[in-house]
Amino acid sequence: MRELKDLQQIFRDRFPDTGLKEGAFFAPGRVNLIGEHTDYNDGFVLPMAIEKKICMLAQLRDDREIRAYSLDFDKEVVFSLLDLEFDSENMWVNYLKGVMDEIQKMDYYISGMNILFTGDIPKGAGLSSSAALEVAAAYTIDTLNELDIKPVEMALLCQRAENKFVGVNCGIMDQYISRLGKKDNALMIDCRTNEYELVPLANEDYRIVICNSMVERGLVDSEYNKRREECEKAVEFFRDTLNHRVEALRDVSIEELEEKGGELGGITLRRARHVITENNRVLVAVSALRNNDLETFGKLMTESHLSLRGDYEVSCKELDILVELALKQRGVLGSRMTGAGFRGCTVSLVHRDNVSEFIENVKKAYYQETGIEMEAYVTTPADGAGEI
Ligand code: GLA
Secondary structure, eight states: OOOHHHHHHHHHHHSOOOSSOEEEEEEEEEEEEEOOSOGGGTOEEEEEEEEEEEEEEEEEOSSSEEEEEETTTTEEEEEETTOOOOOSSOHHHHHHHHHHHHHHHTTOOOOOEEEEEEEOSOTTSSSOHHHHHHHHHHHHHHHHTTOOOOHHHHHHHHHHIIIIIIOOOOOSHHHHHHHHOOTTEEEEEETTTTEEEEEEOOOTTEEEEEEEOOOOOSTHHHHHHHHHHHHHHHHHHHHHHSSSOOSSGGGOOHHHHHHHHHHHOHHHHHHHHHHHHHHHHHHHHHHHHHTTOHHHHHHHHHHHHHHHHHTSOOOOHHHHHHHHHHHTSTTEEEEEEESSOSSSEEEEEEEGGGHHHHHHHHHHHHHHHHSOOOEEEEEOOBOOSEEO
8 A cells, every 4th residue: 555645645646735624534444253144134243444444535625526536446537416326337436426425315514525545455355345435435524524423323324325325235244343443353243233342352372364265256246135035034934933023033042943943944044044153153252252262262263154154155165165274274273254255255363373384375275276376464453444
């Protein structure tokens, strides 16, 4: 990523100084440690923000025009805040427009802006580059227009931007952690109440290693929506079957699943089983982390992977190979796919003394098996969005 002063220079060369309020902001990507496909089931997740991020420089204008320049695509797009329409040519613009649209729908008045942004979060890798772009835009607009939008409200409006404007039916996890992440901590988010608990990743001996499978496929959105529908079907069944209130799979216990799940059968049972057991794994994982019991934490990560692979069926050959290879290495306590699945990354818990050989060995073996060069990122938990 370029230095701030270089970015400021590029900004000044491109846009004339309006003399109005300006600033530089960032929002990070994320990796989810455990709690996958639980957020849209009102469940629990445990992500952390990573050091890779989007940086956004902006200055207010005295009209309602937006001039947005993507440094990475080397492309400038101009539009009016009074006329926000989907841009099928420049997909990235829709994240900005969606956020602006949602903020305006909340009845805030916002001024036009000149914007430049750049980032180092790999796209389509399941590390939430889109959520980071949304949150960076919301944070920039909020600060420069002095709107004072509360952090959770901001995460929610970014999620609505993605759901409604961009048209991706995601849950709240990615925007939430990009806005509220805290250095040295993972966040356990309760996706029903939208409250969170900080969970320190305090053990100096272990590192979080992300392996990028470098697989790109388009399947994700349609399969994601299918899983959401299957969960809805399971909710309907349990709502009719159990004699208490069931609004989401969050409300079904493992015992109830074991007792009644048989009647549900087939695919729907397996989808429900993943979500219900995964929620439980998050809670156990959080208390393991609090007790500095990383062995248990690692085991739960691996169990999560098996459940995502077998019951939820959102893994793929490459992610399975990466997990399998990871688990064969020295100093590894656990490994799993992370994010929506079908492509993207795995996350592994690796002893710091073994990190270099881990990366070297997995890279080599992955290449031998798939012919693909993977990338690895070692990261500690970073802060959520802020001013640079
Ligand atoms: C994507 C979505 C999140 C979440 C994960 C799966 O990253 O954006 O809301 O559902 O998939 O856990």
